[in-house]
Amino acid sequence: MTFPEGYVCQYRDNIISLANMIGRKKPGLKAGDKGGYNWDDPEYVILEAGVTDDMCLVGLALGSYEKKSAAQVAAIVGKPEDWCHEELMKFAVYGGCFVNNIDGVDMFWTETWIPGTMEMIINNLDVVKQYPIVGYAMEAYGRVRGPMSSGSFPVGVGLMRVIPIQSAIDGETRRASYEEISTYLEENDIFTVSPCSCRTDREVMGEGCGHLKEDMCIQMGHAAEYYIRTGRGRQITREEAYEILKRAEENGLMHEIPNTDGSGKTHAICNCCGCGCLSLRTAAMFKNVDMVRSNYISEVDADKCVACGQCVENCPVNALKLGQKLCSKTPVVSDITTTITPRDEEWTEDKWNTDYRFNREDVVESGTSPCKTNCPAHISVQGYLKLAAQGKYREALELIKVENPLPAVCGRICNRRCEDACMRGEIDSPIAIDEVKKFVAAQELTAEGRFIPKKRHDYSDKKIAIVGSGPAGLACAYYLALDGYTVTVFEKEQQLGGMLTLGVPAFRLEKDVINAEIDILRALGVTFKTGVEVGKDVSLDELRKQGYNAFYVAIGAQGGRKLGVEGEDATGVLSGIEFLRRVNAGESMSLSGKTVVIGGGNVAVDVARTAVRAGSAETAMYCLESRKEMPASEEEIEEAMEEHIGVNNSWGPVRILSENGKVTGVVFQRCTSVFDENGRFSPKFDESEIITVSADNVLVTIGQSILWGDLLAGTDAVTNRNGTIQADGFTYQTAQKDVFSGGDCCTGPKFAIDAIAAGKQAAISIHRFVHPGQSLTIGRDRREYKELDKKNAVIETYDNTPRQKPETLDSKTPAEKTFRDLRGTFTEAQVKAETARCLGCGVTLVDQYMCVGCGQCTTKCKFDAIHLVRRYDGAGVEFTEMKPVVIKQILKRKGKIAIKKVGRALGVVK
Known part of the structure; x- marks a missing residue:
């Protein structure tokens, strides 16, 4: 060594x-x-x-x-x-x-x-x-x-053996008693629990995977007596042992036993993860699966499978991957079972998977569902659509919140990349995915209907500070609270929600929706402190002295950007972001006369529509981009035009006109191109084409800036030229090791769903960081998804079915005169009609050689789509009787290798 x-x-x-x-x-x-x-x-x-x-x-x-x-x-x-x-x-x-x-x-x-x-x-x-x-x-x-x-132990005889999660084989008529975890518990009377030895080992080396070691390995009989006598285990009851097994299963762990005491006998039950367990390394790294496998393998019922990915992401040995269910014109990956194995091959290092703790893959090479792939949070879209179709709205909500704790918010403001990518759009119109989410998430808006998940752990001795209560901060707080951390969110404004509250107008996102989802975080134990600006009212160092172990900085991008043109300081010229903030904070922001909004993104549309509601008699948008290039979504542009807002493309401001310090108009010149040949922002103008537009108000909405103040003072954190903080793109850790960051202050302005995805990943990193010996990357799913080839899919046989549209709510006040959100929600009948349009693009595939038969996949599936089936009939032997069994296997394997070599020489075997 x-x-x-x-x-x-x-x-x-x-x-x-x-x-x-x-x-x-x-x-x-x-x-x-x-x-x-x-x-x-x-x-x-x-x-x-x-x-x-x-x-x-x-x-x-x-x-x-x-x-x-x-x-x-x-x-x-x-x-x-x-x-x-x-x-x-x-x-x-x-x-x-x-x-x-x-x-x-x-x-x-x-x-x-x-x-x-x-x-x-x-x-x-x-x-x-x-x-x-x-x-x-x-x-x-x-x-x-x-x-x-490698290849020397027949199935069932290895030194350690996987025992299936019992619920996975309860319906199997051919199961033997030695395959039931309850057999070992019921045959013993004395039990102890101790830390997991493998995860302790990994922790010592600084290679922990985030699956922690405490109270994980159960000893029984003579081993339990030894653990009590030597102080290395805590005595527990049989009932407590069952509870530990259940908790391990709920947290994605599986069961193994020492397999040297004879068939149906053991002195311990280990609750293992594929990224830390040294026994499972035999399967995952050396691909010597027979050494540890149970007699079972997983099989998928493709008709029931909806590629939700829960089984894939929880498989300890990466034996499951997402693929394509749709028929294809040319073959796609449909069988991933490993065929080159140590059973009949000389097993050299080039056949191992030495990087198995880093190279986990969730998707086959030919791709899977476009919706799950293109969602930044990789929500199980196909899964929750199916649950909604079955009327299982509560379960649909639970599935969404595995990845997104703000579904009611996102159902109203998401930019819907899942819909942009939806395969149904190749036939007629994409599935109205967000409308279904909005319907399902309506449960969150009432105290009796909201889903408050059960906490997974109790890490309340660790204090985490979240700076900023926008979508990134809320998401991070939610997932840390799920693990039982003591979480405090510091917000410098008096209102919670960050840009959701102060940057999004109420006619798109009413504040009771945000508050309802924040109340769920409160129910999980999250503490909120408003009116506290970290860096001014309290420093990070002072918070460290108060016992905070890590920080997540998610302050968003709440400042505007200036044009840098003459006259910008005139009265009546205001940042669009600041205008929205004041309106949303309840300040009186009455506008009169003509309003010019400079900018072409979604925020600029929000500013223009808010200006109309603030009294502007005439409102017009001017932007550099052509209509096709505009960053704003087509839907939002159309909504603006319906409210009689002018959209003027390909114009750039030259200067702002004023009299006696008050704005009177804007001079624009024709923009001929916005980007250079490399796609970089580099606008070109035709200075001979000039227009002057009169204006009483000018709202500049050309971008956002990050207002750091003294938040990072005294830290090693580094910011970029554009003001964003430098953080690792996977772990979100900054140069100041106990400070993590995500959302707009890290990436620049993006969408709420991007911030939510970042918040969850940062929570995973923070969980690892605050526990000694844990790596931020080992054993971690990088969630690298790939969509299927749409051009290769066979979709000609599907009929055109119209997309459902929600009704607009009745209002005596015209839409452009109210801050109410008049967009309705689907009826239950519409949900059923819309979800029936889903093509069910994805499916889970199983590598039946790499599958160890633990049954973890079956506990995560809400669709009864994956089961364990008995493939082998191996039983353990006592250690002293193992040698002749192994020798026999070695000789048998040598014969297979020799036969295969001859077959290859003759060209009859690959």
Whole structure:
């Protein structure tokens, strides 16, 4: 093994002898002898770290797997029995041997390395703290020895074995009792729980995956007695053990058992993740799946599957991927089962997946549903449409909130990239996805209907500060609150919601909608402090002193940008962003006469429409872009024109005219192009074509700026030339390690859904950051989606079906005179009609070789679309009976490899 920097190996012959004995090597071997261990072998290192010479002496007297009392050991080593008992207990506490009271006498014995000695050593947290090298040794053991077992163990005989989540096989008539997790709990009477040894190991190395270690591994019978005696486990009841298993399943973990006690017997149940578990590494990295798999594999019912992705994202070994259900003109990926395996191949390193903790893929090469792909938050659109179609509105809401805690908000203001990409749009019109979301999210608007999820953990000892209460900050707060963190949101304004409240007019997003969804965060325990500007009223350093462990900065882009032209300081010229803020804050902003809005984005449209409602007699927009190039959505442009707002394209301001300091008009020149050949902003003008437009008010809406104040003072955080903060594009961590950032202040102005997606990812990073030894990237899903090839899809057989449109609410006041949102919501009948238009583009595919048969996928599916089926019939054997079984498998495999080589030589096998 490779030693970490600063570690110095000690050379002790007695420890070499002890390691050889535990490893059942030939007696008398010295360091480096063939068939024995050397100084840099993990088996030697893990013992040498903390085993004293006296502990080694009594340990050697135990022999391999023989139960001995202190009296028997005393007779062998010639020392007093009390002294031997004391040293044996020290050895047991360290993790070198088991101890149980059998018929009134303490009996001691050694175990195999894994499962056994190494986990026992790692589960003594005092040992790990004092000798962190033991963590490196345990990790190296599996990495160095693991490849040697490739293809050598038949299914069911490996040292560790996956046991299916019981609900996944309850309907399976062919299941055996040794495949039921309840069998092991019901056959034992004494139980303990301890930290997960694998995740402790990863944590020591700074390679934690965010799945934390506490109260995860359950011991039973003689192992539980040992864990109690040596202080490495907490005694629990059988009922508590069931609760731990359930909590593990809910959090995406699966079950494994040590498989060396014989069929239907074990002394422990591990709750494992694919990114941290050293046993599952055998499957994920070395692709030696038979070493750990259960007798089951997953199968998908394609007719029921809606490619929601919940099974894919929770599969511990990345055996599931999203693909295409639509028929295609040319073949697409439809079978992902691995065909080159160690069963009949010489298994060299080039066939491993060494980067399995970094290269997780959710989608096959030929792509999947365009809606899920193009949504920045990758919401399970196809999934919640199906649930809504079935009338399961509560479940649809729950599925949306897996990725988006503000569905009622987004149902009103989202820019609908899912709809832009919708395959149905290739036939007639896209599915009205956001209208369905708006209908489903209507439940959030009443106290009795809203969905408040159950907290997943209790990390309330960790305090997190969120700076800014816009969509990014709210999303981050929501997901951290779900994990039980103590979350406080600091907002410098008196109103919560950031730009949702102060930047979006009420006729698009009424404030009771925002407040209703914020109330859900309050119900989850989030604290809000308004009127507090971090950097002015309190600094980050002061918050650190108050016990805050990490910060998420999401202050948005709430300042306007200036034109940089003559006359811009005249009375009557105002930033459009500032105008919206004042109106939304309830200030009197009455306009009279003519209003010119400079800008062509969605915010400019909001400003123009708000100006109309503020009393402007005549309102017109002027922008550099052509109608086709305008950043504003076509829908919003049409709404502006319906309110008699003029839209004037391809004009750029030259100067603003004024008399006695009051604005009177704007001079524009013709814009001939906005972008250069590389797509960069580089407007060109025809100075010979000039117009002068009279104006009593000019609202400049050409972009937004970030108002940092002194928020970042004294930190290592760095800002870019455009004012955005520099943060890692995946983890959102800034140069100030405990400060994370997302939303508009990080990316520049984008949409609410982009900020929400960033907030969730930042919450994942912060969760990892505040716990020691966790990596911000290892084992993390990068969520890199790819849409299917629309041109290759067969859609000619679908009939045209009109898109449903919500009714406009009755109002005695014309739309342009009210700040009420007059856009209606679908009826239930419309929801059913609209969801029936979905083509069901995506489906989940299973790699049936890589699937370990844990059943985690079945617990996440709301559609009864994925099940475990029994494919194998392997049963475990005792460790002492394993050798002949393995030898037989090795010989059988050699024959298969030879036959395959001959077949390739003859050209009959690929």
